[in-house]
Amino acid sequence: MMLPAAVLKRAAPVLACIGLLAIWQAAALVLKNDSFPTAIEAIRAIPDILGDKESLVNILASLRRMAMGFGVAVLFSIPLGLLMGRSRAVAAFFNPLLMVIYPVPKAALMPIIMLWLGVGDITKTLVIFLGVSLPVIYHSFEGAKAVEEKMLWSGAAMGLSPLQRLVRIVLPAALPEILTGCRTGLVLALITMITSEMIARQSGAGNILFNALDMGQYDTVFAMIIVVGAMGICLDAIFERIRARLVRWSEPQFDMPLSFS
């Protein structure tokens, strides 16, 4: 038997979505602007996009680039961040470099990268890679720095070599922090993916969006925004599931009580 409060908690995200769409619908009906379709019109346009083979190919190409950029960034950034967290010399070398790169919007580098590498997959993937790397490096660094010295000593006494300690103690101990960085990185990957496709327009979800805008198909524009948003929510939810499973050992033991009974 589910308590009313539990039902409410489950239904809350759905209710929030419905509420948002209702406000949109009302606003569009009041404003009666050509460039502001109603929510229902936008939702009706979604099957057209998803049913169109070319659009689907474009969206899949976007996702492929995103997965590629995100994957390579994670594989590169976690070891670097961990090394920085455990070695003063490595940190001293990379810290200033990262400090310079950090505040630069990665999309601002697009023109230069396009000039060098063209407008194809490599450029876009590289920009996604840059966008994802920094939060993952930063969180891996912080996580590795916080690992208790005595935990490493315990490992050393058992005969673990420095490399084994990095992989088998620092990595798992820093995992909750690393995954927090990866979650931020995942959202950033989606953002840089769309941005890169808006700048280097050739294919992808961002390109569909801007093409529709050029042709005045505003319902498609808004439908595409919904599709991209839904992609973000789904990816984040899937990632959160995986994250929660991997670091179950570090989560607080009990959830907040759902009711006062």
Added chain:
Amino acid sequence: MKVVPSRSSEWVRPVTSQKPASAIIEIDRVSQVFQTSARKDHLALSDISLTIEEGAFVSILGPSGCGKSTLLYIVGGFVSPTSGVAKIKGQAITGPGPDRGPVFQEFALFPWKTVLGNVMYGPRQQGVRAAEADAQSRALIEMVGLKGYENFYPKELSGGMKQRVALARTLAYHPEVLLMDEPFGALDAHTRTRLQNDLLNIWERDRKTVLFVTHSVDEAVFLSDKVVMMSKSPGRIRQVIDIDLPRPRRRNELLLDPRYQKYVVDIERMFDESDEAGAPS
């Protein structure tokens, strides 16, 4: 700052190097300097020489900041001394090794491993087969009184239970020397007493060499064969006292034993004297 010369009592022997054949750890004129700031050095340990016999339970007792933990870390190989040398079985200590098993005040368990996973970690690292390591570890977990908690994660355990796991984890890879760094310092008085009793019971079975750092006089006298009293700034050995009390020791008997009481009172008095003499004006 001068260290007050010790008063002699009938059971107090000076530290001067007597080297029995069964010495397992030898600390030879070890000094440790920490750089606290660019211009200031702090002499944490000054010219420490100490021999520990195989199978002895030796406590290092002293006020906080006397370098007693640093001395333990040097024996563990976690810290290299600025000068002097520490040896195990005649070999100079250059780094940590499975012959010396640490147990820390902070427990330092692997939080992503269960109780069983933590205890099995050492044997698995040493190449013991999984089934064998599993069986041995379960037996050890039972010995430290945690049967039924094998699949719990450290965050689900109390402080006392965590320290029991840490002890089992270290015993699991059969170190020749246990290095215990104020292991019960973070526990409440009741839990502390129970762990002291249990540690003695476990120790009296196989008589491993134990180096035990503490600032509690009662704890040191209750557990040890030998108490190394240290003084502060710089960290020096003041006195080495043999605790000549019968074993197996039972807490309820010992607390009433006038010899136990005399050890405690005399050691406390010596610390008080050195505090007064050494206190900065």
